[in-house]
Amino acid sequence: MDIERINDNTVKFYISYLDVEERGFSRDEIWFNRDKSEELFWEMMDEVNEEADFVMEGPLWIQVQAMDKGLEVTVTKAQLTKDGQKLDLPDDIDDRRKMFSSDDAVAPEFDEFEPVFDEPDLKKLEYTFVFSEVDELLPIARRLMYVPIETALYHFENKYYLYVNFDEILHSDEDVKNNISIFAEYLQTSPITIHRLEEYGKEIFKEDALSNVLHYFG
Template identity: 80%
Template sequence: MEIERINDNTVKFYISYLDVEERGFSRDEIWFNRDKSEELFWEMMDEVNEEADFVMEGPLWIQVQAMDKGLEVTVTRAQLTKDGQKLDLPDDIEERRKMFSGEEAGSQEFDEFEPVYDEGDTKKLEYSFVLSEVEELLPIAKRLMYMPVDTALYHFDGKYYMHVKFDEILHSEKDVKDQLSVITEYLQQTPMTIHRLEEYGKPIFKEEALPNVLHYFG
């Protein structure tokens, strides 16, 4: 995959169909299966984050252009207002082109932009975190010992991934925020999806990962 950093808010990358297939996806899946296309997108964004230091924060806009031998994807972080709640986007499409591409108005490369997520508008209930050793979960397991939260642990591509799922009824927004603050003290969040972990990863603990880590490694 080829990655090009356009500016502070925009990154562009190209992936061939051969590379797509080597990652375990087919052309039909990325065009007609939303779950699969999202898995591929976040996997690519994880790679972009590592190589181009492009941190995913707030709403994102994506533009996908189909090429003869692959896909060209442009991703832009939306600018926020001072209160952090609304998108600070020009109404004029030409002005949007300027902001997102860093090029002069009139470019025909960008036509539409659609936010793929906005954490400010929805209550996110599932998260994934990456770690090198299972023992890294011990301090988290001890601190969250009495907190009801679903956790699973998988091994994939030389790393461990803990997936955390909160319950919309059991957990308030404050509960989610407090527990995530504990986890992020020790682990880095990753866009790896539970679907990809279940399909390609090796399950260590499919459920109650933190209690099991505390039991076997504590």
Template identity: 50%
Template sequence: MEIERINDNTVKFYLSYIDIEERGFTREEVWYNRDKSEELFWEMMDEINDETEFEIEGPLWIQVHAMNNGIEVTVTRAQVSDDDNADAHFGMDDPRKHYEPDPSMFTNPEQLMNELNDEPVVWTSDMFVFEEFENLIPLSKKIPPYSVKSSLYSFENKFYMHVIYDEAEMDDEDKSDFCSIISEYGSLSQVTIHRLEEYGKIIMESDVLETVHKYFGE
């Protein structure tokens, strides 16, 4: 999970589907089961509070974006004036009870529409972030060959590997296996390729892991 403190009242976190599954939830539960999505949300807020001291006070505004490989959640503490009182509005003193998301808050509307039309949702690419370039070296030795196109960028003192899957060669199970191996050394990121192309520095234009292994893995 990646956490970004936007300001005193707002925090954003990104949770990949691998992170979700490691916490004992499934995509379907998070999308369609209100109790499960709420349980996951409060687990994340407890973790965020431990790491950033973002305390839950009063009602929360929650914005969720579903992405190919995870969910991005922005949480803002609603501002209550001195003349106002959150408890008076909500009739309770437990801030967790102020949480009233839509039952489908984690639903990707586009994905639901595709499912209703019996059109499969295509998982075409992923972005991975590595804290150190050295993390790529043992990965390059361990990972078997997969049918992917890859490029490597540096941005804000981290390294980002963009991967495009060969849909003719890799199914979702192959992609999940690929992500699981990489997650031992890096993690999924919500940074887009467009942002990296504009603000990052290209390190390798293609065949990232093969190139790393060739020059650093011997």
């Protein structure tokens, strides 16, 4: 399981379906069996606490995004108002994320909610793709030559990774969907985050990766 500490209140982690099965759970169980999904969640949170020192206190906001080969989970400690009653939604978590609350501020439990795992986030603006050779980007670069998309290229563990970031002002949901379909024609999506690539990968093009690939390899 890959764990990324975002800030004091937020942690993100990725678990593959293979890892889920190795822990003794099936895909059907985590989607449709509340007890099993909660058991898996708290097992993962114990691991997060050990590795990322993320102490669970009070209500939690949780988003789970289903990916091709696993699940990406974002957990944020909800902020309480001064009277200790009302929950303020964290700035970096939108109103579609689900809350698991508790009367116990030390050991929160799940409130009424089924299934535990929410549907995929339809407004995702950041993507990472993995591939073997740089020239695999050439057909994409040619097709998206005049489309303003932020891209960066890294080499990590004998693979190349393309980070893609859409501007929510410049790109509508339909734009993102159409452009991502072009990337998906040639490349495989990856759960690796840009933060991990920046820290452990070798930077090839920090920005304008597609236009640079077209210039140097086309």
